[in-house]
Amino acid sequence: MPKVGMEPIRRQQLIKATMAAIDEVGLADATVMRIARHAGVSAGIISHYFGGKDGLLEATMRQILSDLGTAVAARRRALADDSPRAHLGAIIDGNFDRSQVTGPVAKTWLAFWASSMHRPTLQRLQSVNDHRLYSNLCSQFRRLMPRQEARRAARGLAAMIDGLWLRGALTPEGLDADHARRLAHDYLDQLLAAHPSSPAS
């Protein structure tokens, strides 16, 4: 079947296969051969398109982060009003969309999260993403409260989002996105309730 212009197709195939393999047996046992089998290709092709296993893993993490960023940005762009609460709500919803919070993506994300502690490349990606979330939250809270408090609120909401999502990834039944979203929104309401310019929702 070799045709011209296979590169983007194969890259996408292999990234998806990587998530499937990690979902199936975990990052530690996601060998190149298992990933290749998921994609229906041979093991050698991975080095050809990604320079090696590490390149594929990095590309996979990039894909997940990029999907997440897209989901958040789309919801913020579609916002009716420009209030801080609306933006913060959109950020929450975007984080619980996460281009399907479905099993494979969630487990892959957590696996990368853990291994980003010791792989500089992944750590950089994770750190950039993390800073973006924090800074987005912070600048919205900043419109309603002094800097110090805004920082606290941002840290709290970020922790809540990550915590809900982490627990979702670990429970065998998977994340109940609606339930998680509701808890996060409730927390957001409580954070805003103590401050003046927040209309009762």
Next chain:
Amino acid sequence: MPKVGMEPIRRQQLIKATMAAIDEVGLADATVMRIARHAGVSAGIISHYFGGKDGLLEATMRQILSDLGTAVAARRRALADDSPRAHLGAIIDGNFDRSQVTGPVAKTWLAFWASSMHRPTLQRLQSVNDHRLYSNLCSQFRRLMPRQEARRAARGLAAMIDGLWLRGALTPEGLDADHARRLAHDYLDQLLAAHPSSPAS
């Protein structure tokens, strides 16, 4: 140096060395030889005392969970009053003690968390521990609100605790336990504020 009664000493040594190795290079690169070197012994001894690498990893996770349980239980026993708020506060504080939230323990915990998704033995340990936390939280909230709401509150607080801790494990500077504790307590206050029999703190 071989003496009689080395077993408990070596076991403790090796468990500590396991955390040190995971802190240093991550679970994936924590080989038996590296762990043994950290403990100042040979690689073969691991199989002798733990039956193999898996046995050592399981024992290490058990140790962490047991330390956590001890920290929480101690604070609850030392409580002055028996109010739900006091118990919940003690649970929070115990979780942010975690027998030192210091680097090695925190990173080891997160590493196990991630790999518990695919190792049945670790998953069982993690699940038992998780259920204990949730059920403790739930029964205290239950004293102040109807079951449905108590469940929600317990889920929310558990997520907040895990989220704060997770973020702490990932930031290079490590977890700021005081700050995390304060955020969790604030959230707890907000959860309780909406309900009758909670005196203003």
Next chain:
DNA sequence: TTTTATTGATTGAACGTTCAATAAAAAAAT
């Protein structure tokens, strides 16, 4: 002298990477 604790070289399995060989499509030539 017996028992207990420990070592470290060895073994076999598993892994990622490489690369010569191959197969299929595209392009060029007839």
Next chain:
DNA sequence: ATTTTTTTATTGAACGTTCAATCAATAAAA
């Protein structure tokens, strides 16, 4: 249109490395 040539995509066996586990040998206490 058909054949030939070139290009692109892919394979899978071979290689070197790394790891966990084993076990005969050893060393120190009892």
